[in-house]
Amino acid sequence: MRRARRHNWREDRGSYSVETVILAPAIIALMLLMIAFGRVTDASGAVDGAARAAARAASLELEAGAAQAAGAAAANRSLTGEGIHCAASSVSVDTSGYGLDIGQEATVRATVTCTAPLGEIGLPGLPGSRTLRSSWTSPIDSYRSRP
Template structure:
């Protein structure tokens, strides 16, 4: 190929990089925003699971059902605040029916947490505005500890 033919070939491609950038940039931005959304949901799922674990554990250490309920609620608040998770709506259910069993019988406390986390601030069209995350954890109550 002659030098003149090479120059003509290179001039024909002029402007193609701008076109490729204009086509690919929105797709790359959308992929980046999806990664951010996925990361936030994964982080929130871990935090809700951790809060359920903390609530069940805190409740299982108490001697009576009403104190167990209070301590479990406090543990959820501390855990979610510590992880920086803000729930639009949340529901915390603590099953303390194990406190009604007799000493010497196996018993458990179960914490179930539901948290709706917002995603609307990411700004990706088609992304839902919120995601509800639910986690449940069961912790044993000491079999030979006095219960009230």
């Protein structure tokens, strides 16, 4: 008859330390990757909102010059309000619709570009920044006078 071998717990001594040393870097890298993904998602939504705000603000103005200034100001306010810090940003407002005659359908198109920095996350292999771009179109009132 064989006797059941008793498990000696002393043989497992230190195995938890080895498992922790092996798994900790992978878990930390996964958490940093989730942070980077979250930051890019937040910045992308903020850039979309800024383009929408810029197009809407530009479409409410009476002339093209004021529309460009209002669109740029609205986009910058929107990005600042969302807490997004762009390493580089630009706002382009297409006001060619202001050149059309009254009664014709016209639109204003705003494009916002933001370079979101990712370098401070410190994950090897992660790009230093990501450029996000969004455009939005808003109608101009067809029967409002345009100088």
